[in-house]
Amino acid sequence: MHVPDDPDTEFDAQLCVEFAAGSRDALAEMYRRWSTLVHTIAYRALGDRHDAEDVTQQVFVSAWHGRASLRPDQGSPAAWLVGITKHRVADMRTQRYRARRNLSAVAAQTVTEPDVHDDDLAERLLLVHELERMGDPRATVLRMAFMEDRPQQEIASELDLPIGTVKSHVRRGLIELRRRLEEVDRVAS
Amino acid sequence: MSHPDDDLLADLALNISDSDSHTGPGDDTSHAEALAHLAGCAACADTVADLRRALSVARRAHRETGWEAPAPDVWSRITDELDSPPTSGSRPDPPPGSPAPMPSAGSPGSDGTRDHRPGPKTEQPPHAPPEHGQAAPPDELTELRSERRDREAARRPRRIAWSAGLAAAALVIGLLGGRALWHESAPQPPQPVTVAQAPLDTLDTTSPQQLGEAAVVRTSNGYKLDIDTSKPLPAGSGYLEVWLINRDGKRMVSVGVMRNGEGPVSFPITQKLIDEGYVIVDISREQFDDNPAHSGDSVVRGKLPA
Known part of the structure; x- marks a missing residue:
């Protein structure tokens, strides 16, 4: 678990290459690593375990069929899977909405509000998942800087790290996070 | 500099x-x-x-806790689906290089009901991976593969029954839902289709200028909102954000940020948003001020036809 970032990135890239080449073992490895992330996003977004499992199944089947579109040089497999997950969740919502609309056309008010406040759910879960895979002290620095919104000086003194180290972790972390979100967007659009 | x-x-x-x-x-x-x-x-x-x-x-990620692992049989459902020979009505693999496909509209469960699920979990093949940990780590894969042939034999009758059930259910729902649901079970068009389009005009009431166009496009991967502009929109010292405003004038959703201030750009959206009345496309000028709400400074706006 506590591998430094860079070897991990290399491992991800290797996994991408094998997966894109059609390795079922690579699919199993991707499932082992990220099915919980995919399923949690689907479950939290849809609130239903059956639907979440259907989405999880569809995501990995779609990923397999679309494996040629996974580019090892562009971001992480996790972000790619999250992009696919967003699509499948949106599809599932549309299907539910239509089913409900058509089966209870008169009771228009039973149609719920769109989940406008949770547009970033998938991205947030991706971030937390990535942080959990990341080694310390970087993970702790990023958690304090981003999630707890604490000043870098305070993080430095609490963790007894040079301010320059904290600063560079935060910068690199933010730049990396932006790349992940771009990858999600690229797949989801 | x-x-x-x-x-x-x-x-x-x-x-x-x-x-x-x-x-x-x-x-x-x-x-x-x-x-x-x-x-x-x-x-x-x-x-x-x-x-x-x-x-x-x-x-905003700071209270995201509690992972939910999928049930152990999901992995075997995936391998089953991948190992199934194509049946009539199923989707062939897309050509290499195409984006991850979505299941076609007629695929199992796509009408939102549960009745077509291929049997409850108790009917899953008895070879599902053990319950401990995440399903099927790679070292269990070989074993799974060797059992595939048996499993397929066991699955075949159920698939036939399931297809029959699906056909019957489709008929019933088709009768209930009429044209709208019938359309639902038709295959998705392979080419992107523009389903709505609107000019984007400045909000100047006396002589509004058209600076761009918005279009909702259905693709094989879902829906997207395309924005194109005749020239770069002025972002001032900030950036441009694209919104969908509900026709009730009260609710709005941020769709994304225009990277270069000009089109063409596209953003993923869901049809549900359009269905629920989020039909006014608005591009606003936002400042780097840590305020996620709409600034009130709209550059252009356009209403998609219902």
Whole structure:
């Protein structure tokens, strides 16, 4: 678990290459690593375990069929899977909405509000998942800087790290996070 | 000055909302220069806007806990689906290089009901991976494969029954739902189809100018909102954000940030948004002010036909 970032990135890239080449073992490895992330996003977004499992199944089947579109040089497999997950969740919502609309056309008010406040759910879960895979002290620095919104000086003194180290972790972390979100967007659009 | 490097842009994204994280007097000069650069460089301003979005996602992530692993049989459902020979009505593999496909509209369960699920979990093949940990780590794969032939034999009758059930259910729902649901079970068009289009005009009431166009496009991967502009939209010292406003005038959803202030750009959306009346496309000028709400400073707007 506590591998430094860079070897991990290399491992991800290797996994991408094998997966894109059609390795079922690579699919199993991707499932082992990220099915919980995919399923949690689907479950939290849809609130239903059956639907979440259907989405999880569809995501990995779609990923397999679309494996040629996974580019090892562009971001992480996790972000790619999250992009696919967003699509499948949106599809599932549309299907539910239509089913409900058509089966209870008169009771228009039973149609719920769109989940406008949770547009970033998938991205947030991706971030937390990535942080959990990341080694310390970087993970702790990023958690304090981003999630707890604490000043870098305070993080430095609490963790007894040079301010320059904290600063560079935060910068690199933010730049990396932006790349992940771009990858999600690229797949989801 | 030349473009600030990524580190400096990241600092700007962080420091705009967190001015106390300067680490020394040396930073102030370069920050001030970089800020001045941002006002005149759309590319760097977009990068900072993206970094700010990333930061905003991160800040809202702080109570995300509690992972939910899928049930152990999901992995075997996946391998079953991948190992099934194509049956009539199923979707062939897309050509290499195409994006991850969505299941066709007629695929199992796509009408939102549960009745077509291929049997409850108790009918799953008895070879599902053990319950401990995540389903099917790679070392269990070989075993799974060797059992595939048996499993397929066991599955075949059920698949036939399931197909029959699906056909019957489709008929019933078709009768109930009429044309709308019938359309639902038709295959998705392979080519993107524009389902609605609207000009984007300035809000100038006396002589509105058309500066662009918005279109909702259905693709094999879902829906997207395409924005095109006749010329770059003025972002001022900030950035441009695209919104869908409900026709009730009360609710709105941020769709995304226009990276370069000009089209063509596209953003993923769901049909549900359109169905629920989010049909007014609005592009606003936003400042780097840590306020996620609409600034009220709309550049252009257009209403999609219902």
